[in-house]
Amino acid sequence: xxxxxxxxxxxxxxxxxxxxxxxxxxxxxxxxxxxxxxxxxxxxxxxxxxxxxxxxxxxxxxxxxxxxxxxxxxxxxxxxxxxxxxxxxxxxxxxxxxxxxxxxxxxxxxxxxxxxxxxxxxxxxxxxxxxxxxxxxxxxxxxxxxxxxxxxxxxxxxxxxxxxxxxxxxxxxxxxxxxxxxxxxxxxxxxxxxxxxxxxxxxxxxxxxxxxxxxxxxxxxxxxxxxxxxxxxxxxxxxxxxxxxxxxxxxxxxxxxxxxxxxxxxxxxxxxxxxxxxxxxxxxxxxxxxxxxxxxxxxxxxxxxxxxxxxxxxxxxxxxxxxxxxxxxxxxxxxxxxxxxxxxxxxxxxxxxxxxxxxxxxxxxxxxxxxxxxxxxxxxxxxxxxxxxxxxxxxxxxxxxxxxxxxxxxxxxxxxxxxxxxxxxxxxxxxxxxxxxxxxxxxxxxxxxxxxxxxxxxxxxxxxxxxxxxxxxxxxxxxxxxxxxxxxxxxxxxxxxxxxxxxxxxxxxxxxxxxxxxxxxxxxxxxxxxxxxxxxxxxxxxxxxxxxxxxxxxxxxxxxxxxxxxxxxxxxxxxxxxxxxxxxxxxxxxxxxxxxxxxxxxxxxxxxxxxxxxxxxxxxxxxxxxxxxxxxxxxxxxxxxxxxxxxxxxxxxxxxxxxxxxxxxxxxxxxxxxxxxxxxxxxxxxxxxxxxxxx
Numbered sequence: 001x002x003x004x005x006x007x008x009x010x011x012x013x014x015x016x017x018x019x020x021x022x023x024x025x026x027x028x029x030x031x032x033x034x035x036x037x038x039x040x041x042x043x044x045x046x047x048x049x050x051x052x053x054x055x056x057x058x059x060x061x062x063x064x065x066x067x068x069x070x071x072x073x074x075x076x077x078x079x080x081x082x083x084x085x086x087x088x089x090x091x092x093x094x095x096x097x098x099x100x101x102x103x104x105x106x107x108x109x110x111x112x113x114x115x116x117x118x119x120x121x122x123x124x125x126x127x128x129x130x131x132x133x134x135x136x137x138x139x140x141x142x143x144x145x146x147x148x149x150x151x152x153x154x155x156x157x158x159x160x161x162x163x164x165x166x167x168x169x170x171x172x173x174x175x176x177x178x179x180x181x182x183x184x185x186x187x188x189x190x191x192x193x194x195x196x197x198x199x200x201x202x203x204x205x206x207x208x209x210x211x212x213x214x215x216x217x218x219x220x221x222x223x224x225x226x227x228x229x230x231x232x233x234x235x236x237x238x239x240x241x242x243x244x245x246x247x248x249x250x251x252x253x254x255x256x257x258x259x260x261x262x263x264x265x266x267x268x269x270x271x272x273x274x275x276x277x278x279x280x281x282x283x284x285x286x287x288x289x290x291x292x293x294x295x296x297x298x299x300x301x302x303x304x305x306x307x308x309x310x311x312x313x314x315x316x317x318x319x320x321x322x323x324x325x326x327x328x329x330x331x332x333x334x335x336x337x338x339x340x341x342x343x344x345x346x347x348x349x350x351x352x353x354x355x356x357x358x359x360x361x362x363x364x365x366x367x368x369x370x371x372x373x374x375x376x377x378x379x380x381x382x383x384x385x386x387x388x389x390x391x392x393x394x395x396x397x398x399x400x401x402x403x404x405x406x407x408x409x410x411x412x413x414x415x416x417x418x419x420x421x422x423x424x425x426x427x428x429x430x431x432x433x434x435x436x437x438x439x440x441x442x443x444x445x446x447x448x449x450x451x452x453x454x455x456x457x458x459x460x461x462x463x464x465x466x467x468x469x470x471x472x473x474x475x476x477x478x479x480x481x482x483x484x485x486x487x488x489x490x491x492x493x494x495x496x497x498x499x500x501x502x503x504x505x506x507x508x509x510x511x512x513x514x515x516x517x518x519x520x521x522x523x524x525x526x527x528x529x530x531x532x533x534x535x536x537x538x539x540x541x542x543x544x545x546x547x548x549x550x551x552x553x554x555x556x557x558x559x560x561x562x563x564x565x566x567x568x569x570x571x572x573x574x575x576x577x578x579x580x581x582x583x584x585x586x587x588x589x590x591x592x593x594x595x596x597x598x599x600x601x602x603x604x605x606x607x608x609x610x611x612x613x614x615x616x617x618x619x620x621x622x623x624x625x626x627x628x629x630x631x632x633x634x635x636x637x638x639x640x641x642x643x644x645x646x647x648x649x650x651x652x653x654x655x656x657x658x659x660x661x662x663x664x665x666x667x668x669x670x671x672x673x674x675x676x677x678x679x680x681x682x683x684x685x686x687x688x689x690x691x692x693x694x695x
Contacts, residue, residue: 045076065100074101082115088128091115117351120147123154123443140175146182147354150412150443157411157443162190165411185409189435197439198478201467202459205250206243209470213461214268218275219396219453220492220531224250225268225278226461226474235261240268240280259305260296269293270323270450273396274521274530279322280306288314293322293333299525313365313373318347318358326396326533328520330427331373332364334390340378342386353406355413355445357388362403364427380428383419390414391447395455396533398518400485401430402458404447408433412443418483436483453533454565455484488533489558493570495523495530495544502528503573505546509534512541512555512590512603523571530571536562539603541590542571543610549573550693551610554589576618579693585626591649591689596633598644600652608649611691612656624664624692625649630683631670638669649689 043060047053057073064070074097081089094112101108116135124132132148139145149172156164166187173183202224206212210230217224222245229238231253239261241253255261260280270279278296284306292314294306309331313319317337324331338344340361347358361384363376378384385407391414393402399421404414417433435441440449440458449460458479463472495503504525509532510517518540523530534540536558543553552573558564579586590607593599600608615621627646629638646665654660675682 043073045073045080049080061097061100065097066103071101071104078111078115082118085122086125086128087115087118087122088124088131091119092128092131114351116144120144120151120354121351121356122151124151136172136175140172141178143353146176146179150354154412154443157438160438162438166190182409185435186411189409189411189438189441192437195437195439195480197480199467200476201469202250202474202476204469205252207469207473211238211463211471212474213472214448215459215461215474216268216271216278216450217452217459218271218531219273219533220275220490221245221452223275224459224474225256225271226253227267228253231255236263236265238265238267240266240278256296256303260303267320269321270393272324272328272521273326273519273532274523276522276524277324278303279324281320281322284308289316289318291318291320293319293331310373312375318360321390321392323392323394325394326398327518328367329517330364330366332362332379332392332394332401333376334360334362334392335376336360341381341384347388353387355388355406357390357406357414359386360388360390362389362392366427377427379430382428382430383433388414391416391449393450395451395485396453397455397486397488397535398424400451400455402449402451403433404445404449405433408435410435411438411441414445414447415441416446416449434482437480439480440477440483451479451485453488453490455479455487458483487536487565489536489564490531490533490566491556491569492529492531492566493568494528495571495573496528497549498572498574498578502526503546503549504528505544505549505571505573507532507542507544507571509540509542510606512539512592512606515602515606534558536564541603541607542569543590543607544571544573546573548577549575550579550586551614552586553607553610576621576693580621580695583692583694586691586693588649588689588691591645593645593648593687596641598641598648600648608652609656612653612658615653615658615662620695622662622664622694624666624694626690626692627665627667628672628686628688628690629670630673630686631677632683635669639667642669643667645689 043057057077061070061073074093078090078093081093091112094108094115098105098108129152132152136145136148149168153165153168169183169187176183201207208231210228212226212228214227215224216226224243226241227238228241231241233255235255235258240256242256243250243253260266264284265282267281268278269281276298280294280296281291283291284294286308288311293309295309296303296306308314313331313333315337317335319333319335321334322331336347336358340359342359345352345359347360348356349358352358362379364379365373365376368374383389385405387407389403389405389407391404401419401421402416404416406414408417416436418436419433420431422431423429440446449458451458456479457476459474459476461472461474495505497503503523505523507521507523507530508517509519518534519532521530521532539555539557539559541553541555543551545551550573552571556567556569588607590604592601592603594601625646627642629642646667650663650665653663670686673686675685677683677686
């Protein structure tokens with residue numbers, strides 16, 4: 001115990017002597033006084049940021065460093081610049097005084113790093129370009145140094161000084177030996193001749209002094225959904241609205257209502273091919289993560305409440321930008337989940353590659369046979385990079401993908417790209433993404449592009465156009481040929497009952513040569529309207545179904561009609577009760593035979609299988625199968641051929657466990673035509689098989 005007391009006394013005496021010695025040093029006395037009083041009154045940390053203020057602060061810092069009061073002046077000087085979006089100047093200030101504060105080097109270096117990351121998100125001023133230049137020389141050929149090169153070109157690209165931007169890239173190109181291909185592609189974009197693409201503001205029915213963004217046209221062009229804030233009649237900060245185009249003009253938008261919009265921020269991503277389902281993203285009730293994907297479906301009067309997509313599409317991470325394929329069998333979306341291409345970087349958590357978007361990749365989930373969604377597949381390194389891919393849109397052609405990326409060679413930040421799916425059985429085989437060019441992309445974030453069904457026009461939101469109404473507005477722009485998708489045939493019509501009343505039904509389209517379902521859609525419950533886009537050059541069949549109704553079917557042959565771009569096809573559904581009571585005759589349209597033969601072609605099987613299913617569901621129903629031909633050949637041959645074809649259908653049904661006593665065969669040859677036999681098209685209409693339903 002005594003030894004401890006003795007040690008304590010000696011220690012205290014040593015400290016007292018040391019403090020007395022230091023107190024005798026005039027400089028130490030001044031330092032202690034300044035630490036007690038902090039900043040003297042002659043240093044006004046709120047003074048304007050000009051040369052005289054800087055000289056005064058600089059002298060104080062150099063006179064009194066490494067005192068804490070001097071470091072406080074450094075911190076305040078840097079913070080003032082940092083807070084007015086001059087992170088590069090803040091970085092320069094910290095670097096300039098680093099050696100004066102050796103005891104704070106770790107603090108200063110960490111602040112320099114933060115300033116560097118933030119300055120990569122900011123456009124340089126004329127007086128800060130040298131700071132970016134020195135950063136590039138120090139850090140090249142890193143990717144952050146490349147981002148600094150892009151920032152130096154921002155002002156030139158904004159003002160369309162393409163040659164000046166090219167000069168910057170050419171100047172710094174030697175410092176990036178491992179990125180020569182990237183420099184080549186960007187220079188190629190900047191040197192490309194202008195195509196005179198027409199940009200058009202959608203007008204004051206859509207745009208206001210507030211902000212409008214996320215333009216989402218229905219594929220048929222009838223409606224435009226978008227997100228807007230500060231609009232009269234809104235439910236919250238930002239809501240989803242819809243405008244209808246009537247006689248070529250957009251009408252006053254209406255709010256989607258409280259089933260969709262709330263006091264939160266709602267965002268629309270896409271709309272399905274039939275226009276009856278919206279894909280939204282946000283942080284709604286029941287979210288698994290900070291941002292999830294939802295579906296909203298339309299009933300006869302309004303949009304019904306949101307459906308939250310389950311795991312593994314939504315996770316604890318950030319999911320957005322959902323896009324259903326035209327056939328409804330796959331969902332594309334973006335996510336910052338782990339195990340993507342490159343490092344795991346969460347969105348908005350920290351600065352990364354000149355933004356706060358993290359490492360977002362595009363994924364696809366394929367619907368399983370039971371209706372659940374399969375494990376998401378990363379689209380692979382051709383599409384995804386170690387940086388941000390967002391705003392995905394797959395055109396109804398099923399092949400052409402539009403997306404935004406800041407990882408592929410572009411003009412700065414997010415650019416819009418196009419890629420084509422190379423293999424219908426693979427989601428990881430894509431063509432090299434093509435930058436849509438300097439008339440579409442800018443030095444800002446370019447995203448949210450949706451391309452119309454014709455492939456000629458894209459819709460987007462922008463805030464840097466002189467023809468705007470204020471804030472973000474929605475625009476359309478004509479697309480160059482290189483940016484357009486494959487041609488599709490637009491098919492539209494209405495589904496009604498025998499009295500012409502609209503019916504909401506499911507319509508399935510299939511490739512009759514492969515049996516593949518190429519589209520599943522729903523007619524609008526309000527007016528029976530439907531729409532689909534199909535690839536040309538194929539033979540398609542459709543069937544419309546609704547519980548209690550006979551599944552109407554027909555085929556559309558696009559194999560030799562390459563010039564057709566649009567077809568109107570109305571569909572009439574008859575209830576099973578009406579068919580039986582009136583002994584109504586129904587034509588089975590998708591039954592195929594070779595010329596002058598009675599063997600069923602394989603393209604007929606999907607249609608006959610549906611007839612089997614119908615007869616199994618309605619076991620009390622009996623049918624008459626009627627065979628008909630055109631007037632080619634003799635009377636005797638036509639009678640025999642119609643009999644053989646009707647019999648072939650009967651045998652198919654019997655082979656699929658339909659009792660023979662439920663089936664009667666009738667044959668009429670060419671006696672009952674439904675069209676004049678004066679053309680091949682009309683003769684084809686007369687070669688048919690009908691079904692008559694009986695109790």
